[in-house]
Amino acid sequence: MTGRLPVIGVMALQGDVREHIHALEASGAHAVAVRRERELAGLDGIVLPGGESTTIDKLLRAFELFEPLRAAIAGGLPTYGSCAGMILLADRLIDGIEGQRTLGGLDVTVRRNAFGRQVNSFETDLVVDGTPDAPQRPVHAVFIRAPWVEETGDGVQVLARVPSGEAAGRIVAVRQGEVLATSFHPEITGDYRLHRMFVEIVAGHH
Numbered sequence: 001m002t003g004r005l006p007v008i009g010v011m012a013l014q015g016d017v018r019e020h021i022h023a024l025e026a027s028g029a030h031a032v033a034v035r036r037e038r039e040l041a042g043l044d045g046i047v048l049p050g051g052e053s054t055t056i057d058k059l060l061r062a063f064e065l066f067e068p069l070r071a072a073i074a075g076g077l078p079t080y081g082s083c084a085g086m087i088l089l090a091d092r093l094i095d096g097i098e099g100q101r102t103l104g105g106l107d108v109t110v111r112r113n114a115f116g117r118q119v120n121s122f123e124t125d126l127v128v129d130g131t132p133d134a135p136q137r138p139v140h141a142v143f144i145r146a147p148w149v150e151e152t153g154d155g156v157q158v159l160a161r162v163p164s165g166e167a168a169g170r171i172v173a174v175r176q177g178e179v180l181a182t183s184f185h186p187e188i189t190g191d192y193r194l195h196r197m198f199v200e201i202v203a204g205h206h
């Protein structure tokens with residue numbers, strides 16, 4: 001794709017869409033909001049932002065975007081899901097609400113709201129394999145009613161685990177081919193190394 005910026009969509013049904021658009025634009029991509037099936041055409045990659053996965057599931061169906069997006073991801077569209085986006089990418093979900101569906105694409109089991117009520121939201125520094133300057137420079141990770149990855153399939157690389165505390169060792173960043181997911185929200189910290197990593201995955205895909 002020499003000569004042009006990769007075009008990366010941000011699913012814009014709910015959640016922190018603007019922050020992801022800003023992070024992508026700051027990371028060498030052209031970012032566009034996606035609400036309709038036709039807006040999937042011509043994308044080199046897509047980001048599924050955080051928000052509330054049960055609401056996003058309903059909106060995906062209301063906007064008739066569920067099936068086209070599922071098919072695009074299954075067809076190899078590079079995808080990055082953060083928090084609720086990680087839930088949407090999970091092939092298997094624990095603690096979803098009744099009837100909640102996921103788009104799938106990532107061979108993992110994800111536990112929704114995994115960190116429990118006491119530690120609903122917290123922040124920690126962690127090393128994310130594959131980010132620029134890792135392991136010397138950890139990523140400051142913000143978790144908001146976050147999921148974790150309970151189990152990974154064969155082709156899934158674990159990029160980060162919670163370093164300490166009650167949830168020490170829990171998997172919070174994974175990659176499978178061109179699909180990337182984090183339990184946390186790098187779009188709100190001003191450190192865009194995860195977005196840069198995703199833009200590089202997208203650029204390398206073509």
Ligand SMILES: NC(=O)CC[C@H](N)C(=O)O
Nearest residue numbers: 050051052053083084145
């Ligand atoms: N910050 C987030 O995206 C939270 C995810 C939310 N708990 C859900 O189930 O979708």
